[in-house]
Each structure stands twice: as structure tokens, then as C-alpha cells.
Amino acid sequence: MSTVQTDQLEKINIPKSELPRIVIIGGGFAGLRFVKNIDSKKYQVVLLDRYNYHTFQPLLYQVATAGLEPDSIAGPLRKTFHHKKNFYFRMASAKNVNPVDKIIETNIGQLSYDHLVLACGSITNFFNNEEFEQRAFPLKQLPHALNLRSQILQNFEKAVLKNDENEVQRLMNYVIVGGGPTGVEVAGALGELKKQVLPKDFPELNLNKMQIYLIEGQDRLLGGMSQKSSEKAFGYLKKFDVNLYVGKIVESFDGETVVLNDGMRIPSETLIWAAGVNGNALTGMDTTLTRDNRYQVDEYSQVKGFDEVYAVGDVASMQSEELKRGHPMLAPVATQQAGLLAKNLNKGMEKTNWKAFKYVDKGTMATVGRNKAVTEIFGKLKYGGFLAWLTWMFVHLVLIVEFRNKLVIMSNWVWNYFTYDRGTRLIIRPFVKKKKKHVEQAEEMPV
């Protein structure tokens, strides 16, 4: 039944099994839920991730703005699955799928599979612009968040050394591209730093000079939410003196000046890129890919044209009459797809027993700062302000994987709330502009 080839097995060193092997690529929301739900009495389960931890991405912006320690939003993957039998984790960066021989190629060797679950998530979409790719700050992984944190703090350390007004202003200007939840949340968090934290740290600087620019190409913020929520978020950000530009596009960034499509020039050393993502598909099955680099899947998450290959979460595009471009790339879609796929696979290969996927939209939300958030529950109940902010906090605490982390995060939030402070403004690894791209350092790991 298994097509495992001994010589290829040896590198990644997974023992042979009588059971068919399922290989899952990626330990994000989808991968995590899939491994939890899959029955390891029926399958040998192998999880690959280039990091040894799961990242709770919705809170990355708080790490980047010195509100949370990086360790508090990451859960070690091996620990999460202590009690899973017949489970193997390998820290590996998957590169290519060979669907004919049913082999996955990684930086530490090849591995054969009986079933493959692609849960590789998404990567920042720089729209093939090398300049942005080299110079803008993405915010998808913990090293990105730490780079941005270092950059922000270094900018202010440099600003106190300058007498030239223009140089100071350039260091104190922050431009965020993309008015989705990430862009809105980063803008709000920078606004809090400006009003509450940095003036005490840098009494020598006039923090009123710090300017935050949020640039959105569409005509409103939070395009995935209602018009009303958009307007509320707009109002909240205005209170933080965020400069909001909708219907505008960033055209270029030479590391010192951001230029918009209407000719406006913003002097800034820091361009934060929250303008969208593409699927993080591997090479080898290119015919099934959509324009945004996601695998086309049917309603059972099976990749079209490839038996025994499945894709779930951001990297999957489950298109239908209503959803011409698939579901939005959101954590709840990922966990629901992955959970259902695992349950279907637990029933065996007879697809007649399988259930088709239907997304249950429990709601969306975004926070702008203390006491300020917008929340939409079941697409109906829409509210903002303090109650929305409490909901936001509660939901994020419930969702985060590790109990230990909940404790640390709650301590931090309680502390931040009552002291108007942020505890973790440390430049532990200074950000040095020299790498060509924001290379994922894990891939450089010698094996």
C-alpha cells in the first residue's frame, strides 16, 4: 500500500510503518488543527515546518511595537503534540512536490508520502517590486516582527543624535501600506507608542513630530468588513493623528522617501508592508495554481487533478459560483478546512462518506488601540468601542494555543493597560540593512 522508498527515507529518518503516511507541510493554524484532528491509529503523521514553533500571527504587530515578548506568541510544535502517538515532527523547509512519485523535497532531504496536506500559508506580496522586497518591512513571521521592533527603536536612538530637522523627521515618519486589519492595527499601535510611551523615553525629542501614514489603495479601510466598521476604524485612527490616505498607491521607496502615485513624497526610513499576501505554494504542481499562487481545490480540499494531495488554509483556493477567488485568507477558514479534512480522512478513502466544506463566518474584528476596536459577529452584530475591544482581547486569549502564553500575554496587557507603558522595547538583535531580501534565516541553518 505504501510506496515508501528506503533510500529516500534515510535522510529525514522517519521509521517505516504499516499505516499510510500523511505528510503535512506547515504548522500554522491549518496544520495545527489538522494534526490535532487526524486519527494517528489510522495514519502515520509527519509534520514539517521550517520553524520549530507555531506563530500566533494575529498578535505579531504587538511584538513589532514592543507590546509583547516574541516568545509569548509562539508555541513549540513538539510540545503541542506531546501526547500524539505515531507523530513525527521535522524542522525542514519544503521546496518541491513530485506528485508522480509522491515525494516531497526539502532542505534536509526527500520524504515519500501516501497523502500530502499542503498547509503552507501565505507570504507577503510585494507585487514583484524588488525595491519593496528589499527595503520594506513585512510582518508575517517572528523575525520580521523583531526586525521592525529594532528598526523603530533604532530610529529614535538615531534621531536624538541629529540636529538636521529633515533627518529627524525622516526617522520619525512611519508609512504603512495596506488598510486591512494588520495595517490598521500597526497604525493604532504606533499611535499609542507616540502618545503614551515614547515621549517619556525621549524627552529630548518632540514626539508631536512623529507622523504615521496609512496608505490604502481601495476607497476605504477594512475592505473585508462593513462600511460602518470602516468608518469607525477611520475615526479611531484619526484620534491617534494617523494620516489616512485611501485610494492611493505607493509607487516607489528608495529607503529615504516614499512616493505615492499622485506624486506625494513622504520622507521616511521605514515602510511597513501590509498590502496583501499570496499563497505560499511549493514548486512542482504549477498547473493547479491560481494567479495569487494558491492551489485550486474542490470542496473536499483536494487539489484539482492530483489524487491524494490536499491543500487547506491560505494556500488553498476553493472557488465556487459565489466565491470566484476562493475564501478570504483568514485563520478561521484555515482551521475549519483543516478540521474537516482530517475528519473526512479519518472516515477512509470512500469519498461518498465525506462532507463538503462550508465556511461558517463567526465574525471579524480589528483593534485600533486601548478601548478601541471594531467587531462583527455572524455578519450581523456590529459594534465598536470598549466592548469590541474587550471582545477582541477575549477572543485572542482564548484562541492562543498555549496556556502558559495566555498567562504571560494577559500579564503584559494588564500591565500595559494600567501603566500606559510597553515593557519590551529592547534592541536585542539590531536590524542591519544589508541583506538583499528579508531572508528567512531558518533556511540558512546548516544541517
Next chain:
Amino acid sequence: MSTVQTDQLEKINIPKSELPRIVIIGGGFAGLRFVKNIDSKKYQVVLLDRYNYHTFQPLLYQVATAGLEPDSIAGPLRKTFHHKKNFYFRMASAKNVNPVDKIIETNIGQLSYDHLVLACGSITNFFNNEEFEQRAFPLKQLPHALNLRSQILQNFEKAVLKNDENEVQRLMNYVIVGGGPTGVEVAGALGELKKQVLPKDFPELNLNKMQIYLIEGQDRLLGGMSQKSSEKAFGYLKKFDVNLYVGKIVESFDGETVVLNDGMRIPSETLIWAAGVNGNALTGMDTTLTRDNRYQVDEYSQVKGFDEVYAVGDVASMQSEELKRGHPMLAPVATQQAGLLAKNLNKGMEKTNWKAFKYVDKGTMATVGRNKAVTEIFGKLKYGGFLAWLTWMFVHLVLIVEFRNKLVIMSNWVWNYFTYDRGTRLIIRPFVKKKKKHVEQAEEMPV
């Protein structure tokens, strides 16, 4: 009164003042205490440090062994001195003192001083052995601790990929040089990882194979404490199956094998260097330096032969009839010296009013793991076991600077105690063997 020269001021950008300027080099225990105690109505106070945070060094080994998050043992220096008037912090790496012109040279420019307080601490002493400097892991700064944490976790991720018994053993052997408090604490913490944490993470590996070696050149551990405490610590480490070798010296390490002076060869990829430190003196006042690179100071902490230059803490050697090599390099010595110097300077320059330094030894302690520590209070009260361990925890919590950090650390410790777990085993920045030395990355920061 002030000898400030305008052209030199401009780079570091400290405003002119009518008051004499005190420049303090280093935000460690000594620098922190000095700034707290100095009267900034009488002096303009400038603190330089290459990091923007204070490191609580006694707990570095817990960061290195995945017990605490790095952020919890670091306090942002600007935040610590929010309420200090007439105080300036600059993130700068001091290089050279020009005592004739009263100028300090740094990586971001020059700064003139009226009084200079050298609180630069100590650096790892590799005994001029390039091999150790390149390949061994020091443990003096947060980036060191994070490198070691990544190395340990990467070793185990690599070990699961190997079938060769020798390769696996080499990845699972840890050699610690130096049986002082740091060496003993690292050995104990690795012992806990071996017994309680790693077996659950790596069920594929036989963790009994993991071997911890502690090598001490003298004839007993904890040379600064009593014979009885030595023996207790020895007994505790034996319970963790630590291989203890006293009276032996590490002769070479090629990255794969540690060779001792009696010819013993230990295959290992990881040599942890806790074998001692030297003073971290700057260049420019070399005539006053001791063999271990500390400034010779009188009982008022004044550097011999240089008016208006003071040294406190590890970098100062206050020699006397009883103390031929000065005081031991310990945090309590540093804080007491720095506190007294500030009080003396607050009285003015008339040294007749100044008080001479006398060290009050409140005690020393070292912990070996849960419920196990040795404590000596006022050189008399000596005890071990659970009570000593509680004392150790209490004293460290009281001493750590930030209240916020206390909360996070206590949460972690309570969690670790009841779950036999360590929360932060994340490879966030993989350690890559490629740098010639363990370069302090802060110095690479572009300014």
C-alpha cells in the same frame, strides 16, 4: 568650569550645561546604581551603553536553557530613568579614553567629560586561545544566551535525523568549562532539560544518552564558597548525572571534540565557556591596568594616576593588603562601589568628606535546579536544599529591576515548577556557525 568643546559635542548631541558633566560607561549593575544615586542637580549625567537595555546577568543561564524569555531579564535603560532630570542616554559603544583632553571616543563620535565613571564590566576570558574564542559559547549577554538556546535545540533537531550512533552522541554531549556559579547553574539547568523536558519533546531519542560534562581546573566547585557548599553542589549535580571533573583543564576544541589536559577526549559540538572573565577596560589608560585588564583604583574608586576618572564594579581592582587582586567580580561589589561613589561625588570634590569603600558581604549562592541550591549568608549561615532554593528565588526576584519583569519571571517559574516544563524552547534566530568571533552585533549598527 566645564571644558566642553563645541565641535566635539555636536556628534553625540548633548546640550551644554552650566553643571559639570559626568559620563558613565556601562548600564550594568554598577552603572545603574550610580545613575540612581548621583544628584543631577549638581551634575549633568550622561550614560552610554552599547545596548538600550540593562541585562540581569544572573539569570542569563535560564534564557540559554529555555526557562525564561529574553525580554523578561532585560530592562530598557531609558525607561528605568524616566524620572531622572538632567539625564541623557546614548546607545554607543565606548572605545577609547583620552584622559589628557578629557574626551571619550565611541562608535558614534566623541564626547567630552568633566568626570568619567568607568562601569564597563567584564568580558569572557578565553585566555588568548583563538579556537575557544571562535567555537565556544560565552554567556555574558542576551545574544549569547539566545545563540546557546538555538544551538541546544538545533542539536536535538539534527540528532533525530541521524542514524550514526557517534554523530548522535556528539550532538547530545554538552561540555561546560568552569565550576563557578555560572557553570554549576548551567549544568543543573541542562540536567533538568535532560530529565524533565526533552524526553517528552523527542520520544524518538534515548535521552539517557545525553551527557553533561562540567570541567573545573581547581580542585573543587564554587571556589568562592565554603568547602561544605562545594560538596553539597557536587552532590546535587551528581543526582542529575552530571559528569564532574575537577583539577582538569580543557586544552583544545575543534568544533567536534573537546580534549582535556589528561588526554581525555569528549565528542561534542557544544562547549560552553564559563571559565572566567577579565575586566572590559577601554584603551587609552593602559598603564593603570592589572593583568586581568581591570583599572587599579584607590579606596574612593578613583583610577590611580588619573584625576576625575573613576572605575567601579568588575572593571575596577581595589587592591589592599588583604585583597591582593581586588574584590571578586560580583554584582553586590559593583552596586556597593557605585552607590558609594555617587554619594561621595554628591558631597563635592573635597575628598576629606569622602567615605572609603568597605565591602559588606551579604552572602553568595548558587542554584542547581528545582529545590536544590546552596546559600551562604554573611559568611556564617550556610544551608542547602529547598530552603536555599527558596532564598535564591526570593533574592533574585527582589533584585531584578523591573516590576513587570518580576511578574513575568514569577509566572514562568510557577509554571515550570508545577509542570516540570520549560516554555520558551524556540529557535527564533537559528545559530549559524560562520562568524569568526561571537561579535557583539550592536557594534555593527549603522549610525
